[in-house]
Structures are given as C-alpha cells and as structure tokens.
Amino acid sequence: MKALIFAAGKGTRLKPFTDKHPKALFKVNGVPLLERNIKYLQTFGIEDFVINVHHFGNQIVEFLELNNNFNANITISNEKDELLETGGGLLFAQSYLENEDDFLIMNADILTDLAIDVLIKEHKKQRNFVTLAVSDRKSSRKLLFNEEQILRGWLNVDSGEQKLAEFNKAFKPMAFSGIHCVNGSIFNKIKRRGKFSIMEEYLDLMKTDIIKGFYHNANLVDVGKPEAVEQAEKLFV
Template identity: 65%
Template sequence: MKALILAAGKGTRLAPFTDHHPKALAKVNGIPLLERNIRYLQHYGINDFVINIHHFGQQIVDFLRKHDDFGARIEISDEKDELLETGGGLIFARKFLDHGEDFLMMNADILTDLNISDFIAAHQEKKDFITLAVSDRKSSRKLLFNESMMLRGWLNSTTGEERLTEAKDKLIPLSFSGIHCVNPGIFHQIKRIGKFSIMDEYLDMMQTNLIRGYEHQALLIDVGRPESVLQAEQYFK
C-alpha cells in the first residue's frame, strides 16, 4: 500500500522554526517528524510513499536525498505554485495514487503509536470507501458518527458551525486523528477543484458512500505548536 504524507503546510503555529523551515523537519528528540513517520510506516510494511511539498519544499527534497530516502520508494508531489490544502493536494497527487488500490493518507505533523496494520485491515474487511482514524480526545472540531460508526456530521464548538444528516443528540462526537485509508474511487467523485479541504468532500460524500470511523485509544500527538513538541518528547524517544 502507498502512503501519501501531507507535508506541504506552512506550519505557522510552529513559528519561529517554520519561518525558515518546513514543519515536517521539526525535530522531536533530535529526529525530524518526517523521518519518524516514514520509519513508523515502514515498521508496518509500507515502503512506497508520496510526499507533497510546498513551504520550503526543497529542504525536504534535500533531506530525503541526504538520507537515500531511508531505503523507501518516494515520489514528490511539488505544489510549488500554490498550497492546495488536503483536498487539492490529494487531487494534485492523483497521478501517483490512482492505480486501483487503496492508499493511506497521513499528516506529517502527527505522531502516534496506532497499529496501522489493524487500521488498514478494518478498512479492507468492511470494504469501506473511506476509513478515518478517530479518538475521544479534546478538540473544538468533532466528527459525528452513528452507532455503526458511519460518518453523519461535523461540528465546530467554537464557531457553532455544523453539518448534519440526522439529529446530533443521537451521534457520537470524536476527534479526527489525521490518518485516512482511502479507496481510489474518490478521484472520480471529488467535485471541488483548486484549494480545498478533503473533509468538505467527505461531508458531501457521507450521504452516498461508506465513510466509517475507526475509534482507537492509541497515543496521538499533533505536533503543531512548540509546547506539543515538548509533550511529544516525553513519549517518542
């Protein structure tokens, strides 16, 4: 299975480091996030990667070259002209991913000990269109699932925005973990173009496709702020 690692973002919350570097090269105990996630996925037998880049993208290319791509097969999806967000970035990388097989997507700034093999197996066993890793943790934005863990909505508790297919009092709110398992048929269903969030497409597709949450209790840290780097260093040596 191929994995798309999303490493294009500007990472403004990690300033001042990201004033001069891509967030994917921020270090936790001396090891860059990108290296950690490549090695993490390799541990589960994934060795084919697509990495999208934009912000100081050449630094990522140079880093990978310096380390011989960590023995992996790596293709670069270079969004040098425009940062396209998760949805636009996925469409831009289509030529690397649309080959009839499910693929993994993962944010470069996520560190976790989630068993990826179990996650992929659950996706393939249920033959879902999309599977989203989710957990019960603090977040202002929640995905909403029914008792069968099918996606049925989204809400932002800070702004009051919401997207629902049924009454939210019957739904289970969980936080997205930044890891997706995706059927390549998605490329034939995405309607947006340019710069957009893939979550907006998922919320459109949830009416007609099997988009399921995979609830886990694994350790997961979004290394998006300097203080979260310190938190991550307590767990990821």
C-alpha cells in the same frame, strides 16, 4: 499499501522554526517529524510513499536524498506554485495514486503509535470508501458518528455550528487523528477543484458513501502546536 504524507503546509504555529524550514523537518528529540513517520509506516510494511511539498519543499527533497529516501520508494508531489490544502493536495497527486485500490494518508506533523495494520485490515475487510482514525480527545472540531461508526456530521464545539447528513440522533463526537485509508475511486467523486480541505469533500460524500470511524486509544500528538512539543518528546523518544 502506498502512503501519501502531507508535508506541504507552512506550519505557522511552529514559528520561528518555519520561517526558514518546512514543519515536516521540525525535530522531536533530535529526529525530524518526516523521518519518524516514514520509519513508523515502514514498521507496518509500507515502502511506497508520495510526499507533497510546498513550503521550503527543496529542503525536504534534499533531506530525503541525503538519507537515500530511507531505502523507501518515494515520489515527490511538488505544489511549488500554490499550496493546495489537503483536498487539493490529494487531487494534485492523483497520477501517483489513482491506480491503487486503496491508499493511506497521514499528516506529517502527527506522531502516534496507532496500529496502522489494524486500521488497514478493518478498512479492507469492511470495504469502506474511507476509514478515518478518530479518538475521544479534546478538540475544537469533532466528527459525528452513528451507532455503526458511520460518519453523519461535523461539529464546531466552540460555535455550535453543525453539518449533518441527517437529524442528530445522539451521534458520538470524535476527534480526527489526521490518518485515513481511502479507496482509489475517490478521484471519480471529488467535486471541488483548486485549494480545499478533504474534510469538506468527506462531509459531502458521507451522504452517498460509507465513511467510517476507526476508534482508537493510541498515543497521538499534533506537533503542529508548540505546546504539544513537550508532550511529544515525553512520548516519542
């Protein structure tokens, strides 16, 4: 399976490092996040990557060239003119992904030991449109799932705002892990253009397509938050 790694973000929460560097090259125990995630996905047999870049994108390109792409097949989706967020970034990379039956998406600033092979197997076995890795952990925004683990809504924990596909029937709130398997047909269904979050599309598409949650208890750290760096360095040596 081919993987799209989102590495374009400005990483404002990791200042001052990101004043001069892309967040994907932020180091945990001396190893850049992007390197960790390429090698992590390679352990599951993934060798074909699309990496989107924007903020100091040239540094990511140079880093990959210096390391011979870690012996992987890597294509750069360069959003040099405008940062397009996750949904716009996916559309911008369409030509590299549209011929895939399914592909994996992962945020560059996520570190985890999630069993990616099990996620992919479940996605294909159930023929889901999208499979979202989620876990029961603290988050200000939660995705809401029914008893069949099908996405039915979204909740802002702080404000109480909800977006629902139907009346909330004691839906289970789970935090998104920044990793998802997606069917290639998504490019025929996305309505938005320009800069937008892919989650906005998912919350529209949940009304017509099967978007399921893949529940896990794996270690997972969003290193985009400075306070998480210490935790990441304890878990990922």
